[in-house]
Amino acid sequence: MPEYFITGVGVVSSIGVSKNEFWEAINNKKEVFSYVDGNKICQIGEGFLDGIANKFNTDSYDRSSKILLVAAQQAVEDSGFLINDLNTYRCGVSVGATFNCLESACLLNKQALTDSPRFVDPSLFPNTVTNAPASRLSIIFKIKGLNVTHSAACCSFLDALMYGSESIDVRGKDFIIVGGVEDFNENYLFSIDKSNYFDNEVSFIGEAGAAITLESSKSIEASAKRYYAKVIASHSLAGKFTGFDDLVLACVKSMLDKAKINSSNVDLWLINFFKPDVLSMLKEKLNISCVYSPVKKLTGQTFSASSGLDLIYAIGLLNKGSNKMIGLINLDPSFKCNSIVLTK
Amino acid sequence: MKNTRIVITGIGVISSIGHGKEAFWKNLLAGKSGVSDIELFDTSRHLTHKGCEIKKFYPQDFISQEASAKYGRCSQLAMSATKLALEDANLLNEKLRDKFTALSIGTTLGEMAIIEQINYLKYIEKREDSLLPPKLPFTNLVSSVFDEFSLKGRTRIFTTACSAGNYAIIDGYDILKKGEADFVIAGGADPFSYIAFTGFNQLRAVAPEMCQPFDKNRRGMMVGEGSGMLVLETMDSAIRRNANIYAEVIGGGISCDAYHMTHTQSSGIYDAMSEALMSANISYKDVDYICAHGTGTKYNDLAESKAIIDLFKDHKPLVSSIKSMLGHTMGAASAIGAISCALALKAGVVPPTINFEVKDPDCDIDCVPNVAREGNYNIVINNGAAFGGNNASVVLRKIN
Numbered sequence: 001m002p003e004y005f006i007t008g009v010g011v012v013s014s015i016g017v018s019k020n021e022f023w024e025a026i027n028n029k030k031e032v033f034s035y036v037d038g039n040k041i042c043q044i045g046e047g048f049l050d051g052i053a054n055k056f057n058t059d060s061y062d063r064s065s066k067i068l069l070v071a072a073q074q075a076v077e078d079s080g081f082l083i084n085d086l087n088t089y090r091c092g093v094s095v096g097a098t099f100n101c102l103e104s105a106c107l108l109n110k111q112a113l114t115d116s117p118r119f120v121d122p123s124l125f126p127n128t129v130t131n132a133p134a135s136r137l138s139i140i141f142k143i144k145g146l147n148v149t150h151s152a153a154c155c156s157f158l159d160a161l162m163y164g165s166e167s168i169d170v171r172g173k174d175f176i177i178v179g180g181v182e183d184f185n186e187n188y189l190f191s192i193d194k195s196n197y198f199d200n201e202v203s204f205i206g207e208a209g210a211a212i213t214l215e216s217s218k219s220i221e222a223s224a225k226r227y228y229a230k231v232i233a234s235h236s237l238a239g240k241f242t243g244f245d246d247l248v249l250a251c252v253k254s255m256l257d258k259a260k261i262n263s264s265n266v267d268l269w270l271i272n273f274f275k276p277d278v279l280s281m282l283k284e285k286l287n288i289s290c291v292y293s294p295v296k297k298l299t300g301q302t303f304s305a306s307s308g309l310d311l312i313y314a315i316g317l318l319n320k321g322s323n324k325m326i327g328l329i330n331l332d333p334s335f336k337c338n339s340i341v342l343t344k
Numbered sequence: 345m346k347n348t349r350i351v352i353t354g355i356g357v358i359s360s361i362g363h364g365k366e367a368f369w370k371n372l373l374a375g376k377s378g379v380s381d382i383e384l385f386d387t388s389r390h391l392t393h394k395g396c397e398i399k400k401f402y403p404q405d406f407i408s409q410e411a412s413a414k415y416g417r418c419s420q421l422a423m424s425a426t427k428l429a430l431e432d433a434n435l436l437n438e439k440l441r442d443k444f445t446a447l448s449i450g451t452t453l454g455e456m457a458i459i460e461q462i463n464y465l466k467y468i469e470k471r472e473d474s475l476l477p478p479k480l481p482f483t484n485l486v487s488s489v490f491d492e493f494s495l496k497g498r499t500r501i502f503t504t505a506c507s508a509g510n511y512a513i514i515d516g517y518d519i520l521k522k523g524e525a526d527f528v529i530a531g532g533a534d535p536f537s538y539i540a541f542t543g544f545n546q547l548r549a550v551a552p553e554m555c556q557p558f559d560k561n562r563r564g565m566m567v568g569e570g571s572g573m574l575v576l577e578t579m580d581s582a583i584r585r586n587a588n589i590y591a592e593v594i595g596g597g598i599s600c601d602a603y604h605m606t607h608t609q610s611s612g613i614y615d616a617m618s619e620a621l622m623s624a625n626i627s628y629k630d631v632d633y634i635c636a637h638g639t640g641t642k643y644n645d646l647a648e649s650k651a652i653i654d655l656f657k658d659h660k661p662l663v664s665s666i667k668s669m670l671g672h673t674m675g676a677a678s679a680i681g682a683i684s685c686a687l688a689l690k691a692g693v694v695p696p697t698i699n700f701e702v703k704d705p706d707c708d709i710d711c712v713p714n715v716a717r718e719g720n721y722n723i724v725i726n727n728g729a730a731f732g733g734n735n736a737s738v739v740l741r742k743i744n
Contacts, residue, residue: 098482105456105539109463117390117542125543126605126731130503135732138602147600147734151482151503159500170518239496335487
């Protein structure tokens with residue numbers, strides 16, 4: 001299986017707005033939260049995004065576009081990759097985003113219903129599409145290769161990462177910005193809250209942007225540059241298995257087969273949902289001792305950004321030198337499993 | 345794997361001009377318009393009042409009662425079109441149970457109609473309905489299809505707005521080429537949306553009476569709804585199963601304008617078509633027909649015409665816009681376009697651009713005005729363009 005190299009990292013979250021702040025915050029178990037109508041919320045610091053609007057002239061951008069833009073800019077700068085007219089078609093953007101469009105859509109909807117459809121602010125409309133944050137990355141960074149948005153809630157970021165890898169492999173791309181973003185969104189919170197998804201203890205809502213730059217081996221060799229980690233294998237599986245345990249088992253086994261490694265070669269396994277039955281099964285069947293990722297407990301549930309934050313946390317661990325190989329298991333708890341393995 | 349050939353063996357469509365390939369194709373060739381007065385919501389305070397709604401869509405005709413009740417209209421459309429496609433490919437009745445199926449669906453708004461219902465209750469009727477929020481997640485779009493047809497494999501949801509259907513087809517093509525799936529179900533779905541209708545009206549992009557792509561006096565698009573799903577598999581698999589093959593998918597191109605959220609650039613469409621031709625390893629001179637994005641707006645049609653003229657130079661492939669009949673079905677548009685292309689190759693006739701009256705000298709293309717045209721068509725391109733400058737083109741070839 002071809003390898004893909006992570007060369008840049010960017011993160012904007014409630015506990016840190018740069019990679020170092022983020023890694024330090026996790027080490028220190030930093031929590032930043034507030035309550036809105038009794039709901040526990042992890043929000044990015046007030047005022048932080050205002051400065052961004054001035055810098056990039058992004059007044060009309062929705063909150064998710066701004067968050068992702070900052071994370072992506074950090075990642076691109078960190079990578080040292082220069083996007084120009086000669087390489088723009090070999091660059092791409094692959095982003096996970098799911099609920100980001102709801103705020104603008106609901107605002108437009110409300111204006112139309114309570115005032116008049118003819119009084120709706122037309123500048124809201126472009127923000128009602130889920131691909132607005134990804135498209136704006138291409139506009140700001142002048143990236144004319146592919147631009148893709150994936151909407152798979154908690155599985156979105158790894159879907160975006162796998163698509164980015166395939167674009168390097170199949171479509172000859174050299175440099176992909178892979179991102180994931182969600183913003184705190186009252187409309188979403190109050191919609192989903194009714195189904196008791198959040199409990200303010202284990203599960204509460206957050207917002208974040210996570211971005212990495214993914215490069216081909218050709219690009220790495222040409223520039224002899226340093227990288228944070230290699231993605232050596234990934235796999236995605238969904239649907240009707242005997243049970244959800246079997247789906248997760250099949251997914252992780254397939255990923256290990258692709259990587260041509262045993263589960264024991266992996267120093268640390270991180271999982272994004274605390275499901276005791278899945279953890280027991282992985283221990284029993286594959287001798288995998290999974291650790292529930294500490295990220296979500298600090299940042300809240302950030303959906304499309306969540307597996308990006310886990311990945312960036314794993315990159316931090318790899319670069320501290322305590323682990324040489326880390327596996328991520330990313331669940332949509334009723335339906336789908338994504339798994340990848342990273343190595344230094 | 346490079347030599348693996350990918351073919352279309354199943355087609356399912358739900359549209360304002362008919363459900364199922366027979367009704368859809370018959371009406372498309374006849375130039376039937378799907379435009380009507382909008383009935384799903386009150387348009388008395390909007391600037392325009394017409395659209396391409398599906399008037400008679402009863403999901404229970406296609407899917408289980410349970411699925412019909414559990415999911416929103418977008419998922420219902422996707423499940424229904426999938427049912428038709430699987431039936432057409434002779435893959436129903438759990439024939440895919442032990443196969444690895446990759447499902448790729450494109451959508452613009454997903455279940456936004458559910459949000460619209462929630463907001464209507466909240467702001468107008470001052471009440472709530474606890475049954476609505478569980479129907480909201482985008483992921484329902486794929487989990488509903490996998491559940492309803494007992495599938496397992498891989499799922500992807502592309503939300504690249506109005507070109508999302510083509511992204512899904514290209515994704516399916518790629519995974520089959522790599523040998524990582526037995527079958528692919530790819531396409532798109534979008535329901536009629538109050539938010540989209542209002543937004544496009546406020547951008548002054550909606551025509552009052554009819555959609556007239558490439559016409560000098562065109563006044564805009566028609567908002568529509570629908571779903572188109574295709575079954576893809578390798579040529580070897582299709583031959584083994586003795587499947588009915590509609591067409592071969594031979595390439596796809598993806599590009600981004602990197603310019604503006606709503607102003608389409610001809611260069612981006614040019615790039616997507618150009619990459620598609622390269623990936624198919626063919627010359628522009630080989631292309632007989634283009635199923636245009638062709639929304640009927642001033643700027644989109646101008647940009648697309650320029651891209652076609654720039655890329656195809658003295659070669660003049662036929663170009664038509666089925667949106668003149670179906671309206672703009674958003675994330676389903678390019679998937680339905682691909683279905684139209686596959687049927688055109690099989691039948692040797694391309695659908696017309698209806699409502700065409702006056703040639704626009706700035707759109708100097710043969711847009712197959714008003715009447716379908718027979719011919720010996722071998723290679724066609726299906727274009728999709730979208731908000732954010734997300735462009736995707738797919739190339740199909742006739743199977744002899």
